[in-house]
Each structure stands twice: as structure tokens, then as C-alpha cells.
Amino acid sequence: MSAKQSRILIFGAGVIGSAYAIKFIEAGIDVTLFARSNRFTALKENGLQYNEKGAVKSIKVNVIDTLEDDDIYDFIFVTVRYDQSESALLALKDNHSQNIVTMTNNSMGFSAWLELVGDRLLPALPGAGGQIKEGILYARFPPKILIATMFGEISGVVTERAEKLAQLFKTAKLPCKIHNDMKSYLITHSVSDIALLSVLHVGNKIIDEQTLTTRKTAHRITFTLKAYLRAIQKAGVAIHPSVFKFVLLSPNLILDFFFMLWLRSKMVKDMLLPDYANSANKEVVQLNNDLLKFLSQKDITP
Template sequence: MSAKQDRILIFGAGVIGSMYAIKLIEAGYDVTLFAHSNRFKSLRENGLQYIEKGTVRSIQVSVIDTLENDDVYDFIFVTVRYDRSESALLALKDNQSKNIVTMTSNSIGFSSWMDIVGDRLLPAFPGFGGQIKDGVLHARFLPKFIAATAFGEINGVVTERIENLATLFKTAKLPYVIKKDMQAYLITHSVSDIAMLSVLHSENRIIDQKTARTRKKASQITVTLKAYLRAIQKAGVSIDPPILKLVLKLPNTFIDLFFMTWLRTNMVRDMMLPEYANNASNEIGQLRDDLMKFLSQHDIKSEILD
């Protein structure tokens, strides 16, 4: 399929959806953003605004706040938080588009999502992050070997639609990797997010930067991450990316030092901003609850719960 023929709907106009919209529009694709409320109004009035080399730029994008069942797209990218994923898929249940790409975490597997959209489901995970401040996207890019978009069929087969999606990413010059076991990849990623982000909250409150940067908090991440990695291994999950296997082999002191450095980054500082942190807390809470269900289904109790 050529870029001019492809119609792309991005369901969710937050950081991830906005970034994909910019890249795909620049590559010549026919892109529509689905947004609500103030974000819908802002996009209609100002276009998609973003920071590039310190300057606020704007790109025009088609934006909708309702979707008809016969409004068909080649790909629908669902770019919402995990705690909103089921409601987003329910909104797409009767739409006739054949490929629904879920760009979000998942800590339990795909059965509930498939109950809603069936074999149209194509799990994926985004390759970048950032924030939207006052309606302007501030993107955060990581090295390509860390931040490539991951996607793949649930059964691991490289199908025609996987090849078409790969062509789309190549055209948009977006780094990507095709995974044979997306469930393992997403569960592993969820475990790392749960371990790293849950420490930024204590008793339902955001901790302060001074507390976050202590050795105690770094150690808490290390212990939590190792416990969850061991738990999912016992459940038969292959740890992916494989580099996380090193976490189980290296001494806690070494891992603590890594997380002490991470806790001092601007990324973590941004994560502690109230709006960002509260949204992340809701997502992490849902990921953790579903991970516990997943482990319980395999008769495994995490060391963290002992």
C-alpha cells in the first residue's frame, strides 16, 4: 500500500497519538485524530502544536470527536493509557476497520481485548514519550535501540498486515521492531513500569524530589523489579527485552546505583508533576491489579506480597 492510499485514525490525541500524527502526516499519510473536549477544540483552532528546536510549530490535522461505524481506515492506532484501553476498544467495537493497533501497555494478556474487537487486534507499544503543556507537545526521544515501536501478531506470524505496518513505519522514518511474542514483551514492560513508577507515590501522594532521589527509593525499585521479573518467569513469560535478564544476575548494589541516577533525571522530574503523576498513578494501579490477576491464574504469588 502506498502512503497516499492509507487512511490512518489515531484514537487518542495525547502525547503518543500526537507524535505519531506528526510523523505520519509529514510522511504523506491521510491522518485523522480522534479527540475530546478541550483537546478537540485546541486542535481544531490551532492545529497540532509541538516544540521543534526550541520553537513552537504547528501542523494541520483532521480531527473528529465522533466516529461512524462505516468510516473505515486502513489502521486505527489506539493511543490511550492502559486504564482507558477497554473503553476505547468498546467505542471501536462496531467500526468496520479491519486493523486496530493498541499502542499501550498490557499486563494480563489479550483475551478481554479480543472479546471486544476480535482478530482485528494488533498489539503494539510506542517508541517515545513526553508531555503536552498548554496544548503544545514536548516530545522526548530516546536512542533508537531503546525506543523503537514494537508490534506483532498475537500468534507471532509475520502477516501481510504486519508487513504493511512495517512499510508505514519505514516511510515515516520511525524505528520499529517486529516481535514474535507481544504478550511477553508487554508484560515485561509493565513490570518495569510498575516497579519504577510506583515508588514516586507514597500513600496515594506524590513524593518530593528529595525523597525520590534517596538510595532507599532506588533500592525499593531494585527489589520490586527483581521480585516481579522472577514471578513472571515462573508464570512462563520470556523476559523481553532480554537486557532485563541482567537485572536478575547483577548484585542489588549495582542496580541501585543505576536507579539512583535515573531518579535524578529530568524525565523523573516531569513524571512527578501533579497532572502527569496522577494520570500515571491510575494506569500503574490498573497494570498492577491485572498483573496480580495474571500471576494468580498461574498460582504464583509475588515475593512483594509476602
């Protein structure tokens, strides 16, 4: 079966799911998008609306809000936040599709996910970001040199289905890479997200922009990132990508300066919008709690 003949379901109509849906649809791939409530209604009535170079466009998408057990797809992409991942996989538990691609963070390994969907699981991490504002997707696909969609078997073996998935991304002109240690890759990425995104909240409130851009806030990122990277290394987790190894070797002053620049970027200012900041906080809290559980099982404290 060619990539274009593949039938795929994207379970989750947020930023990631919507961004990938557009790319797959434009490539002529059979795509169904699973959405709920207001998002489902908006997609049915208006199509998938997105911003392209300042212009709002719309693309027709097949959208469902219920999934039958015998509604079978070649690949199901789970594109929800980490704190929603188990409930999403529970909803897919009895569906007979054989390949479930979890495109989300993971800070403690795959045991809980495997209990729900077994060896159908194929972990991944998306190479896209962005926001949805007033129902319109503002997607960001960074250059291939910076980030690509990463995926791979838990065993590290390059299987036929992994190669088929790579062909699917190639057809959609989406950079991708098959990785042989997705557990380490996802835990390392989770550490990065915990360090970077936890500063968006102070207590139960979204941080104000003036406080966000101080060196003190930047140093919180530096301190957390280094502490957690050292901790996962002690736990036997290989640091991927290897660029994070340079973080451990870099002086705090240089890292603080780098993160101060990042905190003053437009991308971070957009992250302070309540919808994004509050959703990110829920995910980061769950990632952090599960990472600490993972480390405590190995008697390691960051």
C-alpha cells in the same frame, strides 16, 4: 496500497497519539486524530502544537470527536493509557475498520481485548514518550538503538498486515520491529513500568523530590523489578527484551546506584508534574492489579 495512500485514525490525542500523528502527517500520510472535549477544541482552533528545538510550531491535523461505524480506516491506532484501553476498544467495537493497533501496555494478555474487537487486534508498544504542557507537545523519540515501536501478531506469525504496518512506520522514518511474542514483551514492559513509576506516589500523594532521590526509593525499584521479573518467569512468560535478564543477575548495590541516577534526571523531575504523575499512577495501579490477577491464576505470588 502504498503507505502514503493508507488512511489511518489515531484514537487518542495525548502524548503518544500526537507524537505519531506529527510523524505520519510530515510523511504525507492521510491522518485523522480522534480527540475529546478541550483537546478537540484546541486542535481544531490551533492545530497540533509542538516544541521543536525550543520553538513552538503547529501542524494542521484533521480531528474528529465522533466516529461512525462506516468511517473505515486502513489502521486505527489506539494510543490511550492501559486503564482506558477497554473503554477505547468498546468505542471501536462496531466500527468496520479491519486493523486495530493497540499502542499501550498490557500486563495480563489479550482475552478481554479480543472479546471486544476479535482478530482485528494487532498489539504494539510505542517507541516514544514526552509530555503535553499548556497544549504544547514536548515529544521524545529515543535513539533506535534504545527503543523502537514494537508490534506483532498474537500468533507470532509475520502477516501481510504486519508488513504493511512496518512499511507505514518506515515511510514516517519511525524505527520499528515486528516481534513474535508480544504478550511476553508487553508483560515484561509492564513490570518495568510498575517498578519505575509506582515510586512517583506515596500513599495518595505525589512523592517529594528529596524523598524521590534517596537510595531507599531506588531500592524499592530494584526490589519490585526483581521480584516481578522472577514471578513472570515462573508463570512461563519469556523476558523480552533480554536486557532485563541481566537485572536478575546484577547485584542490588549496582542497580540501586543506577536507579538513583535515573531518579535525579530531568526526565523524572518532569514526571512529578501533577498531570503526568496522577495519570501515570492510574495506569500503574491498573497494570499492577491485572498483573497480580494474571499471576494468581497460576498460583504465583511475587
